[in-house]
Amino acid sequence: MALVAGASKTVVAETESKIYMSKYRGLRSSGMITLMGAARALPVSSPCSSSVGIVRAVSTPDTVAVKRSKVELFKEQSNFLRFPLNEELQNEAPGINEVATQLIKFHGSYQQTNRDERGTKSYQFMLRTKNPCGKVPNKLYLVMDDLADEFGIGTLRLTTRQTFQLHGILKKNLKTVMSTIIKNMGSTLGACGDLNRNVLAPAAPYTMKEYAFAQETADNIASLLTPQSGAYYDIWVDGEKVVSVEPPEVVAARNDNSHGTNFQDSPEPIYGTQFLPRKFKIAVTVPTDNSVDILTNDVGIVVISDSDGEPQGFNIYVGGGMGRTHRVETTFPRLGEPLGYVPKEDILYVVKAIVVTQRENGRRDDRKYSRMKYLISEWGIEKFRSVVEQYYGRKFEPFRVLPDWEFKSYLGWHEQGDGALFYGLHVDNGRIGGAMKKALREVIEKYNLSVRITPNQNLILCDVRHSWRRRITTVLAQAGLLQPKYVDPLNITAMACPALPLCPLAITEAERGIPDILKRVRAVLDKVGVRYNESVVIRVTGCPNGCARPYMAELGLVGDGPNSYQIWLGGTPNQTSLAKCFMNKVKIQDLEKVLEPLFYNWKRKRLQGESFGQFTTKIGFDRLQEMVDKWDGVVKVPPKHNLKIFADRQTYEAMDELAQLQSKTAHQLAMDVIRNYVASHQNGKEE
Structure with missing residues (x-):
């Protein structure tokens, strides 16, 4: 990847954009355009080679214009994400205005304030990178490490979507930080905003065909759905354009308009001026490997291979999503459901067809209901499949049978399959700082390692020679990065969102609170006699938006007031079941009053091998509530010996x-x- 000066000039882009927007508004006012996009005929020809029967598509019907949210207006009038963001970044104010605050999300940043501070707001910015499959080249890791110290708060954060977050960037330093990331093999474009976010895939750097193909597919989908107008490079690197060689199949899929998916002559052929109604999330994986929480994504894609391990096609899930709003029952978390199977050469066209179906039909009047899960819930899967097939140009094949899913952390030492090793490191809450940060820097720089970020906020060191293993293990262990067998199993599967003090949506603590919560849960488990290696999947968020996917946890804590949480129960260790809300407004100091009776009865009444989530679902919330209400705090288990461990x-x-x-x-x-x-x-x- 390289930069070419002057490859994308703002004045040219603005002229093209204004001409396009003028045509767009003219069509809208004449009734030739719908709320979501231009009315277009859908021909019957297909770009794909599959022999499945062709679908006779119909033209998208005209609709009466309806109310749109103000964010929709901001997007349409932004000159493809330029105005007024560029102007706001150049003035002397410490922050940016409301419109620019919405637009900068598409560029990978959120404006924040420190909510621990009182008085005048101290504006700062969070930057999020975009790393398909969690891949981070050596050069980019070292640059991110430097930027965190020079311009941030001294820490790196690994996210639940396999990316970095930098916190505490001042407005005056934004361009320096952004341009440095861009010029060092990184990007933040599309990490936030109403478009496709980072595409997940298993982070393990296995060389086996299935894994390599899943990661290649994730890379191609990310490229297909990356914004094309050049606004990102105009603003952050003065019109220089990253030159990267895209696979020809990506270019062909993006440009193809055989089924009316594209905005003709637009700088954004897939997104247009409106982009998508809300964020859009995609994950790709292989059978059994649910390291990506496959059912929580708008689109979940599973590689299907033949008996020789050669990839043949993909199963497609649609309609997953975690976000909801407290006390609004019409908002809810939802699991993805099967859409169908497609041959491998069609995957980019199918993804594009799904995205366009959401673009054209997702709600744009109320952002609470704008995720694709609400469209599918309203239509039903059959109608949704039918509309997608119109944009795809053929019928889906039946969904292939899959084996059971497993959660895979990839912690510890593993063979890659090419003679090298990879080392999965557990990072509490994904926060890298202090001695840990220095040790990681030392190892990654010394051995020229690339890394990968996992969807569980952990880090994988790739391409490690066997002769380096002992030294790397020692250096990292001295900094607190222990081998996973020495880490509490509760910590291994736990996740928390950043929440306070920087997230404007947070109601209460999550990342800062979870270390103490896990210690207290461990104490309760010890008290009631649950064995140490019988863990529980715990996830904590500071609000109901679900960034740490708490609605898939066996025990989810969702902030619903100051020092107060909803308790969600019923997820499973392999993340295939949706939890349900068990209790509201549980104060953090009262947590043991709820957990002791639940864990005590799980210990005494479960079936062999029955997880905590499975037990709570089987028992039912009425009986569980009765257990909590009648709990007297008396634990009838044999006392433990208190052994003295240290001799000197x-x-x-x-x-x-x-x-x-x-x-x-x-x-x-x-x-x-x-x-x-x-x-x-x-x-x-x-x-």
């Missing part, structure tokens, strides 16, 4: 220093190590 002060002090890096006591860390050591030998595992 030197060992204790060394352990205490290491424990502080993980927000634990020396005793807790020592017990974690001992428990995992015993468990690994009981199971016949090697050290």
Whole structure:
């Protein structure tokens, strides 16, 4: 990837855009254009090679214009995301106005204030990168590490969609930071806003065909749905344009208009002036591997291979999404459902057809209902499939049978399949800072490693030689990045959103609160006698928008007031079941009053191998509520021996220093190590 000076000039883009917008408004006023896009005939010819029967498509009907949200007007009048963002960035004010605040999201940034501070608002910006499959080249990692120290708050954050977030960027430094990312193999374009977000795929750098094909597909979809107008490069690198060689199949799919998917002669052939009604999320994976929370995405794509492991096509899920609004029952989390199967050469055309169906029909009057899940819930899957088939140009084949899903963390050491190793590191809450950040920098720089970010906010070091393993393990462990067998299982699967103090939507704590919550949950599990390795999937968010996907957790805590949470129960360890709201307005100090009876009864009344989420679903909320209401706090389990672990002060002090890096006591860390050591030998595992 390289930069070419002057490849995209603002004045040219603005002229083309104004001409296009003038035509667009003229068509709208004459009744030749719908709210969502131009009326267009859909021919019967197909760009795809599959032998499945061709669909006779009809023209998109004209509709009467309806009310649109103000964000829709901002987008339409923005000159394809330029105005007034460019002007706002050039003035001396510390922040930007309301319109620019909405537009900068498409460029990968949110304007924020520190809500811990009182008085005059101190504006700052969060930047989010776009890294399909979580891939981060060595050069980009080192640059992000530098930018966090020089312009941010000194930490990097790994997100639940396999990207970086930088916090605390001042407006005056935005362009420097953005241009540095762009010129070092990175991008923030489309990381936020009403368009396709980062495309997920399993982060493990396996060389086997299925995994490589899933990651290649994710890369191609990300490229297909990247904005094309050049506004991003006009604003952040003065009109220089990134020159990257796109696969010919991506270019062909984007340009194809055989079925009326495109805005003709528009700088944005897929998005037009309006882009999408809301954010749009896509994940690609292989059978069994649910590291990507496949059912929570607008579109979930599963590679289907033959008996020799050669990819043949894809199963498609549609309609997943987590966001909701408190006390508005017509908003809800939803799981994706099967749409059908397509041959592998058709996948880009199918994705484009789904996106266009949402573009043309998703609601634009009320953003609470603008995600594709609400369109599918209103229409039903049969009608949705029929409309997508019009833009695709053929019928879907029947959904292929899949094996059960499994959650895979990819922590620890693994063979890549090419003679090298990869090392999955657990990062609490995805926050990299302090000694951990310095140690990672040392290892990644010294060994010239690329990395990958997982959807569970962890980090994978790729292409590690066997001879480097011991030294890397030692350096990272000294900084608190322990091997997963020494990390509490609760922490391994837990997730939290950033929430306070920077997120404007947060009602209460999440990232800052979850370390203490996990310690308290561990104490309750110990108290009622649940074994250490019998974990529970816990996710915490500071508001109902669901950024950490709490509605898939076995125990989800969703902020609903100051120091107050809804408790959601019923998800499963493999993230295939939707949790339900069990209790409202539970104060954080009262958490044990709810969890003790629930965990106690799970321990005593479960079936063999029954997870906590499965148990709560089986028992039902009425009986669970009765258990909580009648709980007397008496736990009838044999008392545990309180063994003295440390024999000398030197060992204790060394352990205490290491424990502080993980927000634990020396005793807790020592017990974690001992428990995992015993468990690994009981199971016949090697050290």
